[in-house]
Amino acid sequence: MTITIALPSKGRMKDEASAIFERAGMKITAVGNDRSYRGRVEGWDGVEIAFLSASEIAREIGSGAVDFGVTGEDLVREGLADADARVEFSARLGFGHADVVVAVPEVWYDVDTMADLGDVAADFRARHGRRLAIATKYWRLTQQFFSGSHGIQLYRIVESLGATEGAPASGSADIIVDITSTGSTLKANHLKILSDGVILRSEACLVRARKASHDGNAVVDRIVAAVRGAL
Ligand SMILES: Nc1ncnc2c1ncn2[C@@H]1O[C@H](COP(=O)(O)OP(=O)(O)OP(=O)(O)O)[C@@H](O)[C@H]1O
Ligand SMILES: O=P(O)(O)OC[C@H]1O[C@H](OP(=O)(O)OP(=O)(O)O)[C@H](O)[C@@H]1O
Incomplete structure (x- = not known):
């Protein structure tokens, strides 16, 4: 059985x-030319690399189309309803740090x-004739945090x-849920993070699709051990 590892083809x-895999003793070479979307790992037969974007990797691990992937925890948890049942976060890789946060206008002095x-939110309709509007691309994490964790x-x-x-x-929304790393974009837009408004501290992870065929598979165990050993 071939084990497929999806790695980012572009982006941050x-x-x-790629550097972590190289340190792990898994040197990746493109199959065909440099713009190829397939690769192999020198000396590792039975392992294939698929180059995809970070968000595609999250989706392909969720569906089980690939065995492993390197992508942000935020994209995996946003893309999958029951992430921990479907995937294993095998290693946190120490880069790609970004927090998913709730931020409101700085001038909301009474809201911390x-x-x-x-x-x-409870008085919003009475005061403004509509519901509080939250701009985000993280609608699943937002719903889990607002409705699930905070009622x-x-x-x-x-x-x-x-x-x-x-x-x-x-004016298209009142507040936002988005990722931040240095905080400069929030500051430039006069937004502040609520003191308990960090939904997720994300970073790049080695993520494994949970599949029955992985049980007792020596190559699967070797990949995880090699990457953990490179951190
Ligand atoms: N400052 C930042 N801005 C955006 N994403 C960041 C930042 N810092 C780290 N990340 C992380 O990078 C990942 C997204 O990476 P990137 O923006 O390179 O993807 P992408 O190639 O644009 O994917 P796609 O094109 O499919 O959207 C997310 O997991 C995100 O948390
Ligand atoms: O806290 P900061 O360091 O200011 O970073 C946060 C910003 O960076 C990202 O946007 P980016 O410009 O990278 O575009 P993208 O969302 O298309 O990746 C993200 O969407 C935020 O807007």
């Missing part, structure tokens, strides 16, 4: 993902916690596919 995680935001039910998600931090100023 590409170079560091999720409990404060719950109070705002806040009165809100509306406005799907945002880019420039999420601009939504409160443009």
Whole structure:
């Protein structure tokens, strides 16, 4: 059985993902030319590399189309309803750090916690004639955090596919849920993170699709051990 590992083909995680595999003694070479979307690992027969984007990798691990992938925990948890049942986070790789956070306008002086935001959401319709609107591309994580962890039910998600931090100023939403790393985009848009508003501290992970065929498979165990040994 061939084991497929999906690695980022582009974007911010590409170079560091390849470097970790190289340190793990798994040197990757493209099959065919440099722009190929398939690769192999020198000296590892039965292992194949698929180069995909970070979000495609999350999806392909969820469906079990690939055995392993390197991608952000945020993309895996956003893409899969029951992530821990479907995949194993085999190793945290120490790069690609980003926090998924709840941020509100800095001028909401009385709102510092999720409990404060719950109070705002509860009166929002009476005051403004509509529900509190949250701009995000992380709708699953937002629903789990607001409804599941904090019992806040009165809100509306406005799907945002880019420039999420601009939504409160443009009036398309009141608050946002997005990723931040240095915090400079939030600051530039006069937004502040709620004190208990960190939904997830994400980083790049080696993620394994949970498959029965992996039980007792020596190659699967060797891949995990090699990557962990390189950290
Ligand atoms: N400052 C940042 N901005 C955006 N994503 C970041 C940042 N820092 C780390 N990440 C992480 O990088 C991953 C997304 O990587 P990247 O933006 O390279 O993907 P992508 O190639 O654009 O994917 P796709 O094109 O499929 O959306 C996410 O897991 C995210 O958490
Ligand atoms: O906290 P900071 O360091 O300011 O980073 C956060 C910003 O970076 C990302 O956008 P990016 O411009 O990378 O575009 P992308 O979302 O298309 O990857 C992300 O969507 C935030 O807007």
